[in-house]
Amino acid sequence: MVLEVxxxxxxxxxxKVLDKVSFAVKNSELLCILGPNGAGKSTMFKCILQLLKGYxxxxxxxxxxxxxxxxxxxxxxxxxxxxxxNPVFSYSVTEMVLMGTASQNSPLSKPTKSQINIVEExxxxxxxxxxxxxxxVNLSGGERQLVLIARALAQKAKILVxxxxxxxxxxxxxxxxxxxxxxxxxxxxxxxQSTHNPDQAFLYADKVxxxxxxxxxxxxxxxxxxxxxxxxKLYNVDVELxxxxxxxxxxxxxxxxxx
Amino acid sequence: xxxxxxxxxxxxxxxVIILIxxxxxxxxxxxxxxxxxxxxxxxxxxxxxxxxxxxxSMETIFFNVRLPRIILACLVGGCLAAxxxxxxxxxxxxxxxxxxxxxxxxAAFGAALAIYLYKSGRQVTISAFLFSLITVFLVYxxxxxxxxxxxxxxxxxGIMISSLFSSATSFIKLVADPNDQLPAITYWLxxxxxGTKAADVKFAIIPMTIGLVPLLCISWQVxxxxxxxxxxxxxxxxxxxxxxxxxxxxxxLTSASVAVSGMIGWVGLVIPHLSRKLIGNNFxxxxxxxxxxGASFLLLVxxxxxxxWTSEIPIGILTSFIGVPFFIYLITRRED
Numbered sequence: 001m002v003l004e005v006x007x008x009x010x011x012x013x014x015x016k017v018l019d020k021v022s023f024a025v026k027n028s029e030l031l032c033i034l035g036p037n038g039a040g041k042s043t044m045f046k047c048i049l050q051l052l053k054g055y056x057x058x059x060x061x062x063x064x065x066x067x068x069x070x071x072x073x074x075x076x077x078x079x080x081x082x083x084x085x086n087p088v089f090s091y092s093v094t095e096m097v098l099m100g101t102a103s104q105n106s107p108l109s110k111p112t113k114s115q116i117n118i119v120e121e122x123x124x125x126x127x128x129x130x131x132x133x134x135x136x137v138n139l140s141g142g143e144r145q146l147v148l149i150a151r152a153l154a155q156k157a158k159i160l161v162x163x164x165x166x167x168x169x170x171x172x173x174x175x176x177x178x179x180x181x182x183x184x185x186x187x188x189x190x191x192x193q194s195t196h197n198p199d200q201a202f203l204y205a206d207k208v209x210x211x212x213x214x215x216x217x218x219x220x221x222x223x224x225x226x227x228x229x230x231x232x233k234l235y236n237v238d239v240e241l242x243x244x245x246x247x248x249x250x251x252x253x254x255x256x257x258x259x
Numbered sequence: 260x261x262x263x264x265x266x267x268x269x270x271x272x273x274x275v276i277i278l279i280x281x282x283x284x285x286x287x288x289x290x291x292x293x294x295x296x297x298x299x300x301x302x303x304x305x306x307x308x309x310x311x312x313x314x315x316s317m318e319t320i321f322f323n324v325r326l327p328r329i330i331l332a333c334l335v336g337g338c339l340a341a342x343x344x345x346x347x348x349x350x351x352x353x354x355x356x357x358x359x360x361x362x363x364x365x366a367a368f369g370a371a372l373a374i375y376l377y378k379s380g381r382q383v384t385i386s387a388f389l390f391s392l393i394t395v396f397l398v399y400x401x402x403x404x405x406x407x408x409x410x411x412x413x414x415x416x417g418i419m420i421s422s423l424f425s426s427a428t429s430f431i432k433l434v435a436d437p438n439d440q441l442p443a444i445t446y447w448l449x450x451x452x453x454g455t456k457a458a459d460v461k462f463a464i465i466p467m468t469i470g471l472v473p474l475l476c477i478s479w480q481v482x483x484x485x486x487x488x489x490x491x492x493x494x495x496x497x498x499x500x501x502x503x504x505x506x507x508x509x510x511x512l513t514s515a516s517v518a519v520s521g522m523i524g525w526v527g528l529v530i531p532h533l534s535r536k537l538i539g540n541n542f543x544x545x546x547x548x549x550x551x552x553g554a555s556f557l558l559l560v561x562x563x564x565x566x567x568w569t570s571e572i573p574i575g576i577l578t579s580f581i582g583v584p585f586f587i588y589l590i591t592r593r594e595d
Contacts, residue, residue: 049493075495082490088351089485089540092263099483103495108476110543133263155494 001027003048003159003190007057010043017043019214020057025192025207027158030185032201032222033194035211036234041194044211045161048192049080061159075103079152081162084144084169090137093128093147094119100154122153126180142173149180160184162193166200178204198226198239202250210234223250267544270537274551278333281558285329286321288566293317328455329558331463335452335520336530336557337550338467338512343527344534344549345474345509348481348542349502350410353535357513357527359414360506361421365394366517368424371431371444378440383447384462384518391514394420399506413506450521450575452561463515470511471550473504478542481505485540525578526553529586536589556582 003025010018018040025031033041046052048059050066059066061077069077079100091099094116101115123129128146131139136147145165152160162181166174181191182204195201201208201222208225210217212234218225231239231252238255286298293301297313301321304311342357350359358364369390373383398416405412428444435441474481480501483491491498513527530553531545538548557574560581564574 046489049489051489051492071492071497072495075493078493080490080493082487085487087486088353089348089535091482091540095482095541096486099486100494102480102483107480107497107501110479 001062001158001190002060003192004060004063005044005048005057006060008044008047008059009056010040010047010052010054012043016214018047018055021211021216022057023207023209023216023219025190027188027190028185029206030182030191030193030204031207031209032205033192033209033211034196034198034201034226034234035194035217039211039234040214041211042163045080045163045192045194049078049161050074072103076156078159078161079155079157081145081148081152081160081165083164083167084141084148086137090135093123093131093134093136093139096136096147097122097151097154100151101156103155118154118156119150122150125153126150140173141168142170142176145169145173145177146180149177149184153184158188159190159192162191164194164196166195166197174200198231198252201226202252223247226250226252228252263539267538267541271544271547271551274548274555278551278555278558281555281562282329282333285332285558285562286325288562289320289325290566291317291320293321323457327457327460328452328561330460331455331519332452332558332561333554334460334463334467335516335523336526337554338470338516339523339527339557340530340534340549340553341471341474341546342509342512342516344531344542344545345481345505345512347531348485349505349509350414351485353532354528356524357509357516358421358524360398360417360510361394361424362391362510362513363517363522363524364421364424364428366391366514367448367522368394368428368431370447370518370521371428371435374440374443374447375431375435378443381458384459388462388466388514388518390424391517392510394424395506395510395514446573447521448575449573450523450578451564451571451573452520453565453571453573455519459519463519466511466515470508470515474508474546477501477504478546482540482542485542521573521575523557523575523578525582526557529582530556533586533589 006022008018008021009016021044035041043052047055053067066074097119098111098115101111101118104115105112120129123132126146126149128143128150131143131147136144139147165177169177178200185191205222207220208222209219210225210230217233218230228239228241231237239252240255240258241250242253243250283298287293287295293313297317300309300313301318303309339357343355346355346357346359347353366387370383370387373386398413398420401416402409402412405416432441432444435444480496483494483496484498484501488498531549534545534548534552538544560577561574563581564572564577
């Protein structure tokens with residue numbers, strides 16, 4: 001399975017927000033999108049999810065245009081995991097995850113027993129079955145993020161799009177969420193996520209896409225494309241790259257902190 | 260999950276039992292009391308042969324006066340509460356009420372206009388119903404042309420068109436005959452179920468059914484709308500269609516209710532809110548709970564309205580007098 005984005009261009013009131021963005025991502029790959037605020041990451045996600053339809057260029061899944069799928073079919077291909085948020089009306093964790101299964105049933109019907117089984121499997125896979133009767137609004141940010149991941153699994157989509165999944169989380173929850181996501185790639189899921197932390201890309205990503213000024217700055221494996229020059233250009237920070245454990249891991253250290 | 264489903268079913272069943280008891284009590288009490296055994300006698304006499312142990316006038320009151328009024332109180336209470344809880348889901352706002360899109364102010368204008376032109380009668384109900392629908396249609400059309408957030412556009416155009424029709428109603432009150440038309444308009448605006456006839460029930464029941472059935476069918480999808488537009492769409496929900504159906508249905512419910520009963524506020528805002536506290540936000544259970552709870556509440560208030568004083572107090576006034584203390588008790592009560 002290959003998701004291919006070709007020359008994706010999106011304009012908002014004649015201003016180009018995405019300019020000929022191209023990349024491809026396979027199953028079992030975790031793609032990290034790096035880029036400063038306003039580089040076009042969220043717009044790109046909305047195009048992939050077909051929430052914005054007026055784009056130029058093509059988004060292909062195994063050579064078939066995503067535009068051509070019906071909204072219900074699309075739900076079983078791509079799932080969206082938003083930043084953990086505070087919904088207006090509170091639902092139980094089970095109800096929340098159950099919503100993900102909506103595309104598997106007719107719009108007029110109520111959730112069935114088999115859908116509830118799917119919910120229980122998904123919760124178990126993420127390891128949060130103990131949360132199932134809790135109210136979603138009473139959960140911590142990390143737990144909410146895990147519930148939203150479980151919902152995406154219940155949706156039966158194989159491509160998961162995550163918009164800055166760790167931005168509001170404490171350090172421990174960031175690691176837990178990213179480990180969970182990394183485990184999913186081993187089962188064949190494709191993850192596309194944006195992040196502001198280049199170290200996360202080194203730790204977890206298989207591929208990195210650097211977006212700058214609405215264009216692709218570089219695309220490839222993290223070790224190949226992330227260097228001090230790229231970080232300087234993206235975030236205007238001078239960093240020194242360090243290699244640890246025989247180059248198994250690399251980290252960025254701001255030069256201002258070393259002196 | 261199973262435990263909470265069972266709990267929800269028990270709550271709904273208890274509410275149904277409370278409603279049935281209330282209905283039986285409502286048949287019995289009034290200026291001409293009917294004994295409880297006579298109530299059952301009259302009821303079952305339609306099914307089997309029972310020796311008559313009640314008077315003919317009791318039977319007339321039972322079928323021609325109390326029965327339509329009880330049915331209408333239940334219908335209006337249930338529909339207003341259903342409309343309120345639906346609008347709350349659509350607008351992601353727990354403070355949304357059935358009049359949010361101008362259905363009530365449109366109906367008020369329609370009724371006032373008909374009273375001004377025709378004095379009274381069937382035209383008032385029909386005109387109120389039609390103007391209510393026209394108002395919401397106008398609001399919806401304007402909102403489709405607004406830029407940016409469509410939900411916000413709906414609320415804003417609702418506020419604008421409502422105030423336009425309120426001013427038009429005020430103008431009619433200004434030019435109406437102060438001896439008979441003005442009091443009639445004022446009384447209509449207060450909302451009342453007195454003088455309910457079988458024809459009112461027949462008029463209201465069709466739009467109410469057309470409104471309620473689709474809502475009950477799509478109730479699970481409406482839930483998913485409340486987590487947000489983008490998320491719902493990526494989960495395979497046709498958000499535009501679901502929102503459109505919900506608005507049409509909730510509007511039919513509101514318009515039909517207001518047309519036959521006048522302005523009965525409060526029920527559509529607070530009953531959904533209390534139902535949320537009772538059964539949670541899952542619309543699959545919230546909708547039936549709101550309907551039954553709303554029906555019971557309005558029937559109860561109507562009983563007070565027709566029995567407590569020698570001259571009847573319009574129910575639109577009483578809903579808040581009875582509801583507000585109850586509501587204050589509930590929101591200030593410590594949860595143990």
